[in-house]
Amino acid sequence: xxxxxxxxxxxxxxVPPSDLHRHLGDLxxxxxxxxxxxxxxxxxxxAHQSVLAARSPVFKAQLFGPMKDSSDDLIMVDDMEAxxxxxxxxxxxxxxxxQMSREGDNEGVAASHLLVAADRYDVQRLKLICEEKxxxxxxxxxxxxxxxxxxxxxxxxxxxxxLQFLVSPSSLEGMKVSDAYVHLKSSCPSVLKExxxxxxxxxxxxxxxxxxxx
Amino acid sequence: xxxxxxxxxxxxxxVPPSDLHRHLGDLxxxxxxxxxxxxxxxxxxxAHQSVLAARSPVFKAQLFGPMKDSSDDLIMVDDMEAxxxxxxxxxxxxxxxxQMSREGDNEGVAASHLLVAADRYDVQRLKLICEEKxxxxxxxxxxxxxxxxxxxxxxxxxxxxxLQFLVSPSSLEGMKVSDAYVHLKSSCPSVLKExxxxxxxxxxxxxxxxxxxx
Numbered sequence: 001x002x003x004x005x006x007x008x009x010x011x012x013x014x015v016p017p018s019d020l021h022r023h024l025g026d027l028x029x030x031x032x033x034x035x036x037x038x039x040x041x042x043x044x045x046x047a048h049q050s051v052l053a054a055r056s057p058v059f060k061a062q063l064f065g066p067m068k069d070s071s072d073d074l075i076m077v078d079d080m081e082a083x084x085x086x087x088x089x090x091x092x093x094x095x096x097x098x099q100m101s102r103e104g105d106n107e108g109v110a111a112s113h114l115l116v117a118a119d120r121y122d123v124q125r126l127k128l129i130c131e132e133k134x135x136x137x138x139x140x141x142x143x144x145x146x147x148x149x150x151x152x153x154x155x156x157x158x159x160x161x162x163l164q165f166l167v168s169p170s171s172l173e174g175m176k177v178s179d180a181y182v183h184l185k186s187s188c189p190s191v192l193k194e195x196x197x198x199x200x201x202x203x204x205x206x207x208x209x210x211x212x213x214x
Numbered sequence: 215x216x217x218x219x220x221x222x223x224x225x226x227x228x229v230p231p232s233d234l235h236r237h238l239g240d241l242x243x244x245x246x247x248x249x250x251x252x253x254x255x256x257x258x259x260x261a262h263q264s265v266l267a268a269r270s271p272v273f274k275a276q277l278f279g280p281m282k283d284s285s286d287d288l289i290m291v292d293d294m295e296a297x298x299x300x301x302x303x304x305x306x307x308x309x310x311x312x313q314m315s316r317e318g319d320n321e322g323v324a325a326s327h328l329l330v331a332a333d334r335y336d337v338q339r340l341k342l343i344c345e346e347k348x349x350x351x352x353x354x355x356x357x358x359x360x361x362x363x364x365x366x367x368x369x370x371x372x373x374x375x376x377l378q379f380l381v382s383p384s385s386l387e388g389m390k391v392s393d394a395y396v397h398l399k400s401s402c403p404s405v406l407k408e409x410x411x412x413x414x415x416x417x418x419x420x421x422x423x424x425x426x427x428x
Binding site: 011012013014015016018019020022023024027032033034035046048049050051054055058063064083094125128129131132135157158160161164186 | 229343
């Protein structure tokens with residue numbers, strides 16, 4: 001009994017890479033068999049309950065949970081831009097972001113809106129992708145807004161990146177004259193205290209601890 | 215305005231690899247929101263029409279095409295083992311094969327059954343994966359069966375691998391005493407003619423062509 005050598009097989013059959021993402025993307029585009037419609041900011045989006053439930057615990061509870069209303073074939077989504085919901089759906093079906101029409105600084109704005117949507121529907125991987133994008137857009141103009149976002153949506157990586165950026169005195173001074181600083185001060189005072197604690201030299205910190213302990 | 219360097223971001227946020235396959239696998243397991251049931255070889259399988267339609271043009275036509283019967287919530291599948299249909303469903307949802315319980319030579323048998331199912335439902339990537347597996351199991355005992363399969367299901371790579379294996383006289387003699395050779399001769403005589411044409415030396419072929427042309 002003579003066998004072919006395993007390594008020769010690639011000569012005869014080429015298996016292409018996974019096409020699950022593309023197939024689900026095509027399903028979303030085609031709208032075949034959609035069984036739920038969302039109304040977002042005046043625009044409607046049709047989708048498939050099973051795919052949404054597979055990808056988001058929030059959609060799963062909404063569509064298949066005990067609170068589900070069987071007449072829920074039109075679901076209103078408040079406080080979200082239509083574009084953002086469209087990007088969320090694209091990610092849910094394909095695990096990738098749609099081509100962004102906004103370039104440059106606006107990519108950061110788009111990422112922050114999408115991060116809020118990803119957190120709302122508990123799409124963890126999308127949330128991390130948005131966090132990563134925001135980390136690459138940290139500057140003196142954006143850092144205050146990103147810190148607020150990080151605090152409000154429990155983004156530990158983004159928060160850490162912002163705090164490390166602000167360890168530099170020039171970055172800190174830059175942030176303090178940015179428009180978003182007022183909002184940061186009023187909405188997240190605790191994160192400013194955390195920042196101050198980091199900025200104190202170790203000796204001062206030790207002295208403060210001693211004073212506090214007396 | 216001071217920006218963070220992009221390459222530093224990986225320190226703060228780690229984006230995990232795509233989890234679409236796992237999420238859809240979990241959906242199949244959980245059977246949440248299934249809307250179609252198949253009866254196969256005495257066993258029932260519940261699934262989601264939208265996922266099946268996204269992944270198989272045959273399921274798409276059956277479930278969403280103009281011939282669709284709205285009372286089709288139970289679909290009978292004939293001429294297929296339950297295990298094979300289960301593996302097909304697993305692949306449709308996850309783009310990967312389930313852990314095979316059969317080992318060694320039986321892997322080839324499992325691959326041939328799954329190839330037939332993949333061809334029937336037009337799941338091209340699964341068909342190629344099965345073809346590749348069968349290529350790695352070609353020996354004097356299996357080659358006749360694989361050739362029949364390749365002819366009946368238009369598997370060009372597998373057919374080519376079998377023919378190249380049989381170019382060796384010892385392989386050819388081995389196949390001729392195998393159980394499946396009788397079936398090959400009766401069901402696919404044309405492929406044997408093709409094989410003979412390959413085995414003829416070039417000079418003999420030229421002479422035969424001249425004789426045929428007279």
